[in-house]
Amino acid sequence: MARVDYYNDPNAPKANSIAVAVSAFIQDDKGRILMIRRTDNDLYAIPGGQLELGETLAHAAVREVREETGIQCEVTAVIGLYSNPDHVIAYSDGEIRQEFSICFRANPTGGKLRTSSESKEALWTRVDLLDTLHIHPSTRLRITHGITSESVFFT
Numbered sequence: 001m002a003r004v005d006y007y008n009d010p011n012a013p014k015a016n017s018i019a020v021a022v023s024a025f026i027q028d029d030k031g032r033i034l035m036i037r038r039t040d041n042d043l044y045a046i047p048g049g050q051l052e053l054g055e056t057l058a059h060a061a062v063r064e065v066r067e068e069t070g071i072q073c074e075v076t077a078v079i080g081l082y083s084n085p086d087h088v089i090a091y092s093d094g095e096i097r098q099e100f101s102i103c104f105r106a107n108p109t110g111g112k113l114r115t116s117s118e119s120k121e122a123l124w125t126r127v128d129l130l131d132t133l134h135i136h137p138s139t140r141l142r143i144t145h146g147i148t149s150e151s152v153f154f155t
Helices: 057-069 127-132 137-148
Strands: 003-007 021-026 033-038 048-050 071-082 087-091 096-098 101-111 119-125
Touching: 003 137, 021 033, 021 057, 021 071, 021 137, 033 057, 048 057, 057 071, 057 101, 057 119, 071 137, 101 137, 119 127, 127 137
Parallel strands: 021 101
Antiparallel strands: 003 087, 021 048, 033 119, 071 101, 087 096
């Protein structure tokens, strides 16, 4: 399913749903960040997705990282809570979702890097190369918070 992110766009469609989403900011022992290139919008992002019934937020983050990248991880902290009503995501099925996402800090514990149906590319990237990747501003905010602080941000 294709998606279009609207961010601080006065012409964005009105949201008609909200769902809990999670993402994980993970750095390896060399300081590189685990990233994917999404299949639904062709943007680079940190791994993440929607909370499923019967799982905790941390388990959702671990599952999404494993599904999208093949990397096993453990959640260690919350980086931030993101609920900007000016960030809406329009899906090809007609759903227009307001952003609501919890970003976790996690450590890699194993696994082998691979792609999935949701990720056309999975990679470890150096911080100094982030500007060469097409990253949505909302994802870039989470990455910046992950790099610069251990604090919890509310946006």
